[in-house]
Amino acid sequence: MILLPVNPVYVILALPFLAAFGLAAVRDHWLAARLNSLAAGLTLVASLSLFTDRPETTPLFLVDDFNIYLVALTAFVSFTTSLFSASYIEHEIEIERLKPVFVRFYHSMYQAFVFTMLLALLANNLGVLWVAVEGATLTTVLMVSLYRTPAAIEAAWKYFILCGVGIALALFGTILIFLAARPVMGGGMPAMTWSALMLEIHRVSPDLLNLAFVFILIGYGTKVGLAPLHAWLPDAHAEGPTPISAVLSGLLLNVALYAVLRFKMLMTANGQSLAPGPLMMVMGLASLLLAAFMLYRRRDIKRLFAYSSIEHMGIITFAFGIGGPIANFAGLLHMTMHSLTKSAIFIAVGLATQVKGTQRISEIRGLTVSHPVIGWGLVAGVLAIVGLPPFGIFLSEFLLVTTTFAREPLLALPLVLGIVVAFGALILRLQSLAFGEPTGSMAPAASSAFPMVLHLILVLVAGIWLPEPLVEWFQAVARLLG
Amino acid sequence: MPSIHYDIAHMLGAVVLLMSFALLYQRRLSSIIQVFAAQSTVLAAAAAWQGYIQDAPHLYITALLALSMKAIVIPVALNRVIQKLRIERTVDTALGVGPTMIAGVSLVTLSILLVLPVTPDVTALTREDLALALSVVLLGLLTMITRRNAIGQVIGFMSLENGLILAAIGVEGMPLIVEMLVAFAVMVAFIIFGIFFFHIRERFDTLDLRTLEDFRGERR
Numbered sequence: 001m002i003l004l005p006v007n008p009v010y011v012i013l014a015l016p017f018l019a020a021f022g023l024a025a026v027r028d029h030w031l032a033a034r035l036n037s038l039a040a041g042l043t044l045v046a047s048l049s050l051f052t053d054r055p056e057t058t059p060l061f062l063v064d065d066f067n068i069y070l071v072a073l074t075a076f077v078s079f080t081t082s083l084f085s086a087s088y089i090e091h092e093i094e095i096e097r098l099k100p101v102f103v104r105f106y107h108s109m110y111q112a113f114v115f116t117m118l119l120a121l122l123a124n125n126l127g128v129l130w131v132a133v134e135g136a137t138l139t140t141v142l143m144v145s146l147y148r149t150p151a152a153i154e155a156a157w158k159y160f161i162l163c164g165v166g167i168a169l170a171l172f173g174t175i176l177i178f179l180a181a182r183p184v185m186g187g188g189m190p191a192m193t194w195s196a197l198m199l200e201i202h203r204v205s206p207d208l209l210n211l212a213f214v215f216i217l218i219g220y221g222t223k224v225g226l227a228p229l230h231a232w233l234p235d236a237h238a239e240g241p242t243p244i245s246a247v248l249s250g251l252l253l254n255v256a257l258y259a260v261l262r263f264k265m266l267m268t269a270n271g272q273s274l275a276p277g278p279l280m281m282v283m284g285l286a287s288l289l290l291a292a293f294m295l296y297r298r299r300d301i302k303r304l305f306a307y308s309s310i311e312h313m314g315i316i317t318f319a320f321g322i323g324g325p326i327a328n329f330a331g332l333l334h335m336t337m338h339s340l341t342k343s344a345i346f347i348a349v350g351l352a353t354q355v356k357g358t359q360r361i362s363e364i365r366g367l368t369v370s371h372p373v374i375g376w377g378l379v380a381g382v383l384a385i386v387g388l389p390p391f392g393i394f395l396s397e398f399l400l401v402t403t404t405f406a407r408e409p410l411l412a413l414p415l416v417l418g419i420v421v422a423f424g425a426l427i428l429r430l431q432s433l434a435f436g437e438p439t440g441s442m443a444p445a446a447s448s449a450f451p452m453v454l455h456l457i458l459v460l461v462a463g464i465w466l467p468e469p470l471v472e473w474f475q476a477v478a479r480l481l482g
Numbered sequence: 483m484p485s486i487h488y489d490i491a492h493m494l495g496a497v498v499l500l501m502s503f504a505l506l507y508q509r510r511l512s513s514i515i516q517v518f519a520a521q522s523t524v525l526a527a528a529a530a531w532q533g534y535i536q537d538a539p540h541l542y543i544t545a546l547l548a549l550s551m552k553a554i555v556i557p558v559a560l561n562r563v564i565q566k567l568r569i570e571r572t573v574d575t576a577l578g579v580g581p582t583m584i585a586g587v588s589l590v591t592l593s594i595l596l597v598l599p600v601t602p603d604v605t606a607l608t609r610e611d612l613a614l615a616l617s618v619v620l621l622g623l624l625t626m627i628t629r630r631n632a633i634g635q636v637i638g639f640m641s642l643e644n645g646l647i648l649a650a651i652g653v654e655g656m657p658l659i660v661e662m663l664v665a666f667a668v669m670v671a672f673i674i675f676g677i678f679f680f681h682i683r684e685r686f687d688t689l690d691l692r693t694l695e696d697f698r699g700e701r702r
Contacts, residue, residue: 127658131665138669161635164669165623168642171662172619175649178656179612183603187655207600 008053009061009122011046012071015039016115024108029093029100032107033086039111040079043118047075057195062124065477070258071121073336077250077343078114080451084347085110085243087447091354092241094446102146106241113139113247117255126174126192129259130167133223136252137163144240155235162232163223170219170259176212177266180204194262201266206273209266213276216263217283223256225310226317227287237306238359242350245302249309250343254335257313261320261481268323268482280321281411287314288418295425300359301349304429305342308385311422312338318415319400320481326403328478333466334396337459338385341393344455345381348374351447352433356440361429366438374445375434377452382430384459386423392462487535488607491652494528495614498648499590502621505641506586507579511564511633514573515557518637522552525644532651541651543660548647551667552640560633573631582628589620611652618645640670 019039026032050068057063063071089106092098098106116139120132137160145156174192181191184203190196201209222229237245260280267276291311298304316338319331351374356364368375384391397419404412501521508514526549533541575582593616601609622642626635643666650659 171646179653189657211600
């Protein structure tokens with residue numbers, strides 16, 4: 001774009017980075033919340049400019065078809081969530097659950113978190129990718145512990161320890177990739193640069209790559225929330241502020257999966273190495289089935305939807321594991337739809353828990369009667385997330401199930417079983433949450449439901465009609481992923 | 483490469499591994515911290531030696547950082563935390579010394595069996611360093627698993643990190659080592675000293691994580 005004389009990548013990264021420092025100095029929480037939304041909005045505009053003017057690949061940053069869409073999605077969801085966060089935080093201060101000094105810290109960390117996610121998405125260098133994912137862990141650990149309750153501290157500690165080990169293993173995998181590429185590409189930066197590696201990877205010895213990929217999958221897979229390394233995820237989602245649950249589920253899991261996929265592309269390009277697909281399929285199915293059955297025993301509403309996130313990340317990982325144009329297409333679509341839907345659900349949940357003053361499912365009833373917008377928003381969100389038409393997730397799950405039946409009929413059975421079991425659990429809980437005699441406060445919600453409605457409309461539109469350019473573009477990315 | 487280069491690098495790596503074993507069976511918090519400091523000192527020496535034989539000046543910075551942060555600042559700070567909070571001096575381990583040691587030895591065997599066959603193209607120095615480093619990483623994990631105490635877990639985590647640094651310095655021409663070390667240091671420092679200990683202390687009067695676990699959200 002003519003408006004930006006510098007590389008737009010720098011603008012996209014500089015905005016949240018500077019905002020993180022700036023917001024730490026703003027005392028007034030009302031102003032800070034507005035500035036937070038403003039910074040997120042500007043980041044969104046800057047990220048959209050990537051579509052008109054795609055910058056050259058540099059040794060540090062890379063923009064291709066794959067990450068450009070995730071950058072836009074991340075900027076969009078972090079913008080809409082920041083709108084919700086503004087009114088959410090205001091309410092938390094009113095009921096004195098948060099002290100103003102923590103709110104300053106919260107806004108600063110929100111921007112820092114957005115910065116690390118965008119950095120991870122745009123990084124071309126595997127070391128920078130790793131540092132960014134580590135930074136994302138750090139900022140979210142701090143935000144999860146924001147309420148300082150015993151449960152929040154325990155959740156943050158568990159998150160820190162598990163994901164700390166995860167990213168440590170991912171670093172070991174990264175070192176192994178470098179070691180594998182060194183005989184071919186020599187020392188120094190090129191052997192750590194993804195785009196350079198892609199060109200030379202077919203000459204690299206496959207054995208060491210195999211070992212590296214196992215570490216990478218387990219390492220970054222911990223952050224995706226894949227079973228059996230998912231234990232941090234429900235706690236972190238349940239105990240932190242709800243806007244953070246929305247961005248954790250909607251964005252951070254995607255970013256971690258993106259890291260795994262970059263390495264999967266290297267493995268596929270190598271040709272002789274172990275096929276990464278089966279490993280991902282097994283981990284994906286295990287997560288799906290485990291989370292689907294665990295859904296039945298949840299009593300806390302945020303935990304319920306956290307388990308649903310594990311389930312969906314399992315489905316997406318499985319889709320990319322199967323590979324091929326259709327399954328990859330389904331995976332990409334599912335990633336987008338899950339981001340939008342799950343953040344909408346968490347916004348609805350945040351509104352509901354604020355008016356009812358509890359997170360227990362048994363104490364929240366009849367939302368559609370007491371709060372029609374929140375209640376029906378939650379109904380629409382849950383119907384979308386379980387994969388009912390006409391919402392977008394139906395489309396992606398349908399594509400995935402049909403292509404699995406065609407290619408791996410035996411694996412289609414556990415896939416369908418998982419989806420159906422999760423469907424049952426969520427619908428069961430939804431009935432008591434949304435319908436029946438209302439309990440608790442009838443006071444209108446203080447926060448805005450606009451972002452939730454916007455997300456749900458997008459998911460609905462995508463389910464009915466996907467614009468032709470978007471389809472073509474997803475197809476191009478699906479081919480890129482191999 | 484003169485054989486003395488190889489011998490010394492190999493020896494330093496082995497001593498780092500030995501310290502990992504020592505970490506496994508320590509009971510007293512202060513001795514856990516001491517052993518960790520000693521491990522970090524040896525790691526710094528290993529980094530400096532690699533810097534010398536690879537002629538890579540940035541490894542001297544790595545060595546300096548490891549020495550100042552991990553061998554001096556963090557242990558001193560942790561000791562102060564212990565004194566200030568008057569925590570129990572000995573900590574429980576989940577496994578006895580014998581089983582822990584057997585598990586440790588099998589992990590080392592595992593990492594040698596894993597690394598040596600897949601690295602035929604790499605120099606002997608790098609591949610043996612890598613096997614040692616992977617052992618240190620796995621032993622760090624084991625230390626974290628067998629400790630129920632927050633400080634014990636953090637030390638386990640940092641010794642795992644030492645294994646990663648050992649792997650990174652052993653690979654000739656590896657860029658970004660200093661940056662990674664700094665990223666880790668920031669992570670550990672930020673979390674431990676800024677937030678957790680003081681708040682865990684505020685709530686529970688202990689750093690024993692078993693107390694924390696009673697607060698699992700679902701078990702109300």
